[in-house]
Amino acid sequence: MGCDIHAFFEVKIKGEWYCYDQPDIGRDYALFELMAGVRGDPYKAITPPKGLPKDMSVVVKMEAMRWVEDSHSASWLSRAELKELQKRLQETVPEWLYFLYDHKDIRLVFWFDS
Numbered sequence: 791m792g793c794d795i796h797a798f799f800e801v802k803i804k805g806e807w808y809c810y811d812q813p814d815i816g817r818d819y820a821l822f823e824l825m826a827g828v829r830g831d832p833y834k835a836i837t838p839p840k841g842l843p844k845d846m847s848v849v850v851k852m853e854a855m856r857w858v859e860d861s862h863s864a865s866w867l868s869r870a871e872l873k874e875l876q877k878r879l880q881e882t883v884p885e886w887l888y889f890l891y892d893h894k895d896i897r898l899v900f901w902f903d904s
Contacts, residue, residue, distance in 0.1 A: 791904050792817055793829050796857060798850045802895035809849035810896070813886030824878055826863045828902050836874050839865040843899060850899050857903060864901035872898060 794817060799810040815821070823830025826839045842854055842864045854864070867875065869890060876887050889896060 793819070793822065793902050793904050795822065795825075795900055795902055796853065796861070797898055797900035798847075798853065799889055800847050800850060800897050800899055801893045807843075807845055807847045807850075807897075809847040810893070811886075811889065813884075813889075813898075815884070815886060818884075821879070821884075822902065824875055825867065825900065826865050826902075828863050836867065836871050836878070837865070839863045841865065842901070843897070846899055854899075854901065857901060860903045861901040862903070866897050866899040869894070869896050872896070 795815050797815050798812050800807045801810045819829040822828040823834050824836060827833070827835035832838065843866050846854070854861070872887065872890050876883050876890065
């Protein structure tokens with residue numbers, strides 16, 4: 791059975807987080823390992839899973855509630871952590887990571903299933 795990611799970019803506007811985009815990340819276990827140690831060496835992760843942020847947007851909260859029974863390794867990456875992810879990926883940077891340059895207050899909220 792494979793492992794899939796559910797991910798959402800959120801941006802902060804006037805102190806509140808809003809869902810900005812749902813990138814199509816696909817099934818990439820090397821990436822999952824770097825993001826949260828999922829399907830790989832947990833020590834290679836940029837950060838261990840932090841759980842879902844308490845102040846996430848309404849849209850992301852509703853999606854997370856739909857997956858609560860089947861999800862695991864929920865976390866989020868700050869703009870700085872996303873830049874570190876981009877650095878570690880080097881030449882294989884996925885297109886969805888270019889959102890970093892559009893917004894100052896941005897984060898990627900995600901969880902996995904199976």
